[in-house]
Amino acid sequence: MLKVALAQLRVHARRFxxxxxxxxxxxxxxxxxxxxGATTKATLGASIGASYAKxxxxxxxxxxxxxxxxxxxxxxxxxxxxxxxxxERAYAQLTTGSRTSSAALTNTAPGELDTAxxxxxxxxxxxxxxxxxxASAARLEVAPGDTVAIDAGGPSTDPAGAxxxxxxxxxxxxxxxxxxxxxxxxxxLVRAATGGDTIVRHIQLAVAxxxxxxxxxxxxxxxxxxxxxxxxxxxxxxxxxxxxxxxxASLSNGDDILTAVLLAFAAVSVLVAxxxxxNTFSVLVAQRTRELALLRTIGAERRQIRRSVLVxxxxxxxxxxxxxxxxxxxxxxxxxxLARRTDVGSVAVLAVPPSAVVAGLVVGxxxxxxxxxxxxxxxxxxxxxxxxxPSGPTDAKSRSGRVRLAAGVMALVAGGGLLLLGxxxxxxxxxxxxxxxxxxxxVLLAPFFVPSSVAAVGRVARPLGVAGxxxxxxxxxxxxxxxxxxxxxxxxxxxxxxxxxxxxxxRTSFDAELAENYAVDVQxxxxxxxxxxxxxxxxxxxxTADAETLLGVEGxxxxxxxxxxxxxxxxxxxxxxxxxxxxELAAVLRSQDAVLTDGMVLAPQALQQPELTLNAxxxxxxxxxxxxxxxxxxxxxxxxxxxQLGGTSPEALAAYIEGTGGSSGQAPANAALADYLGTTFWLxxxxxxxxxxxxxxxxxxxxxxGVSEYQVTGSAIERVAYNEIIDLLLLIVTALLAVAVLIxxxxxxxxxxxxxxxxxxENSLLRALGLTKRQLRGMLAVEAVLIAGVAALLGTVLGIxxxxxxxxxALGDLAAVRLSLPVGQIAAVLAVAVAAGLLASxxxxxxAARLSPxxxxxxx
Numbered sequence: 001m002l003k004v005a006l007a008q009l010r011v012h013a014r015r016f017x018x019x020x021x022x023x024x025x026x027x028x029x030x031x032x033x034x035x036x037g038a039t040t041k042a043t044l045g046a047s048i049g050a051s052y053a054k055x056x057x058x059x060x061x062x063x064x065x066x067x068x069x070x071x072x073x074x075x076x077x078x079x080x081x082x083x084x085x086x087x088e089r090a091y092a093q094l095t096t097g098s099r100t101s102s103a104a105l106t107n108t109a110p111g112e113l114d115t116a117x118x119x120x121x122x123x124x125x126x127x128x129x130x131x132x133x134x135a136s137a138a139r140l141e142v143a144p145g146d147t148v149a150i151d152a153g154g155p156s157t158d159p160a161g162a163x164x165x166x167x168x169x170x171x172x173x174x175x176x177x178x179x180x181x182x183x184x185x186x187x188x189l190v191r192a193a194t195g196g197d198t199i200v201r202h203i204q205l206a207v208a209x210x211x212x213x214x215x216x217x218x219x220x221x222x223x224x225x226x227x228x229x230x231x232x233x234x235x236x237x238x239x240x241x242x243x244x245x246x247x248x249a250s251l252s253n254g255d256d257i258l259t260a261v262l263l264a265f266a267a268v269s270v271l272v273a274x275x276x277x278x279n280t281f282s283v284l285v286a287q288r289t290r291e292l293a294l295l296r297t298i299g300a301e302r303r304q305i306r307r308s309v310l311v312x313x314x315x316x317x318x319x320x321x322x323x324x325x326x327x328x329x330x331x332x333x334x335x336x337x338l339a340r341r342t343d344v345g346s347v348a349v350l351a352v353p354p355s356a357v358v359a360g361l362v363v364g365x366x367x368x369x370x371x372x373x374x375x376x377x378x379x380x381x382x383x384x385x386x387x388x389x390p391s392g393p394t395d396a397k398s399r400s401g402r403v404r405l406a407a408g409v410m411a412l413v414a415g416g417g418l419l420l421l422g423x424x425x426x427x428x429x430x431x432x433x434x435x436x437x438x439x440x441x442x443v444l445l446a447p448f449f450v451p452s453s454v455a456a457v458g459r460v461a462r463p464l465g466v467a468g469x470x471x472x473x474x475x476x477x478x479x480x481x482x483x484x485x486x487x488x489x490x491x492x493x494x495x496x497x498x499x500x501x502x503x504x505x506x507r508t509s510f511d512a513e514l515a516e517n518y519a520v521d522v523q524x525x526x527x528x529x530x531x532x533x534x535x536x537x538x539x540x541x542x543x544t545a546d547a548e549t550l551l552g553v554e555g556x557x558x559x560x561x562x563x564x565x566x567x568x569x570x571x572x573x574x575x576x577x578x579x580x581x582x583x584e585l586a587a588v589l590r591s592q593d594a595v596l597t598d599g600m601v602l603a604p605q606a607l608q609q610p611e612l613t614l615n616a617x618x619x620x621x622x623x624x625x626x627x628x629x630x631x632x633x634x635x636x637x638x639x640x641x642x643x644q645l646g647g648t649s650p651e652a653l654a655a656y657i658e659g660t661g662g663s664s665g666q667a668p669a670n671a672a673l674a675d676y677l678g679t680t681f682w683l684x685x686x687x688x689x690x691x692x693x694x695x696x697x698x699x700x701x702x703x704x705x706g707v708s709e710y711q712v713t714g715s716a717i718e719r720v721a722y723n724e725i726i727d728l729l730l731l732i733v734t735a736l737l738a739v740a741v742l743i744x745x746x747x748x749x750x751x752x753x754x755x756x757x758x759x760x761x762e763n764s765l766l767r768a769l770g771l772t773k774r775q776l777r778g779m780l781a782v783e784a785v786l787i788a789g790v791a792a793l794l795g796t797v798l799g800i801x802x803x804x805x806x807x808x809x810a811l812g813d814l815a816a817v818r819l820s821l822p823v824g825q826i827a828a829v830l831a832v833a834v835a836a837g838l839l840a841s842x843x844x845x846x847x848a849a850r851l852s853p854x855x856x857x858x859x860x
Contacts, residue, residue, distance in 0.1 A: 497799025
């Protein structure tokens, strides 16, 4: 029987192509998920390990506490140690003209342990010299010879004076330094940024040539005993490789979320592939009923027949699994190669763990064998004459039908209840569990509604003539096969539609929430304030931008200036109150319900008290309060009311300045709040600006106003950030789910191909009776469109329901969920599914049309 099974594979290899493709794609997904996780860790290790590239040993302390500075001198005394580098790092604000950025200051290392690569100029050597990474220098328009200022942001530290940039360095691949300006500086400057304290993150040791690193590590550990017990607690000496491994584990917290997510999508692909494989082997076994019956008559036992079918499945699964693993590794190797050509991914490393190979092979072979078990049993239990007839629909009156119906209804009801509970309580865990169980119920119940759905839709095809009538009948001639093909596609389309609807609902909900909480599109704050005030770094050049400057930026429709004028009393909460022109304010507010008039305070949602007492220069004044619905708002009064109040009292101003960490000497006692804090502008933007346009507009506002990016906020900016995240997640998830849909469409094509082989005599008879080649191709095309179209339609309906309930479960605690159906995208999914079904019919139809009627009728 082994020879018979291998002969079947050799002679009828084309029949197993679709099975092999389904297995290969499913296995590739599994192997890719595990390889991506290992590659990410290896790349992370390479990037972190670059910091220890010249070190033999690394001494580290408890996480977040560092190493005692005294240990540096202790290790320098060891005879086998040639160089010691105690890495010190501080975070501060770097000011270049009017621009401020977050910077990470790292002290210079001795030559033996220096990993910084100077690309232009020279490394810093004097106390007031620094080097900046080239990427940040290009962004900040800094070149060697320029001067910058650094401030740690606390009142206990004095800002550094003018610092000379002596050179540019290659950006460090260390992920902890991402999105910050990397500054190489003398240790004295780093310590000044930490208030004069010496904080050693870790110590690197270079071992003398020929020395045993393990022996030196033991000696270094023993040397730690000279330190006080409380200082050496938790300090450990590792090799550079061991320290890299520990750092990677610390960053990932021992969790591999990315791999878990990818494996979840791989599980979906494996499930769809299993449905396709089972359906394919069912048809193959039915086609070979006479052959198998003949083998039984000449002495083959049932177990031998069953074993031959499983051998075929095992060989196909093994070959396809090997190809799937090679496909995953090849694709990732190409991606890593492309990443290495970029600055960001220059240290990318491809890592193929043994688990990726073993798991891929095991999953592929096991999946194929399990999917072939039922067809293998059918090969030994069905009588030859009965097997020649297509299997009928699942009968609810039969024992197996009753069991399937009961299990499906129970899963649907229980899962649906959990899903509704998750949506009602905004609980994601019960919603996910409920969604999975309820969808299992849908799959179990599919044989009871899919064939009838295809038959109902098939009536639409009958006006197409003979081809349409035959297609509508053929599509449901084998209900079990139709259900299996449709179920695989339903899974993929449901998940894709669910993500599209969920993403659109999330986007609409966040947009509405932002519109409710933000009164205006954009806020530009802190213009013209004193250095050190309102978050302005010391040494920064005050901006002189005004409303006319901002209105000149393309995309800005209207603007209003808000001037801080008075403070409320401490008993009233110490609110900072701004003055604005009522007409200009009305032009920028998105809500027309908020109206500013003389003699009142227009306040944010949080200020619910009916009156507010202001600490005015002309004496305490109490004004009525009208609260808006916006959370991100400031208390406002009209300019006329502010003039009557005379501004804030000198005592209140001095107390406010000292309370914000400044010195009352930074502003005269009789100065206005605006002289110290600067002014704020609210802007209304042109309607219809998309994400890229808003991002470009923000950059233009930053340049025009001469402020930092964090000083430009508002609902429009927040909307861009949310939408970018949602779009990225949707793109990734849809791309991953597309693999499952592709496998399902392979199943549709396979069903048609095997149907063509199974109906050779029938198709040839139709040709002999006058059916043209064009009509035959049209019949198969309509048949494919019916199967794919009905599956896509059912999947779309299910996806909309799951998407809405899933969005409510995930976002219920964050915002009021507002249903939004992306009709265009849903229609596109339906169109793609139908078009793909039509494309899947091309090869089977071509094969059927090329067969001569005489040859087909002669086939046994």
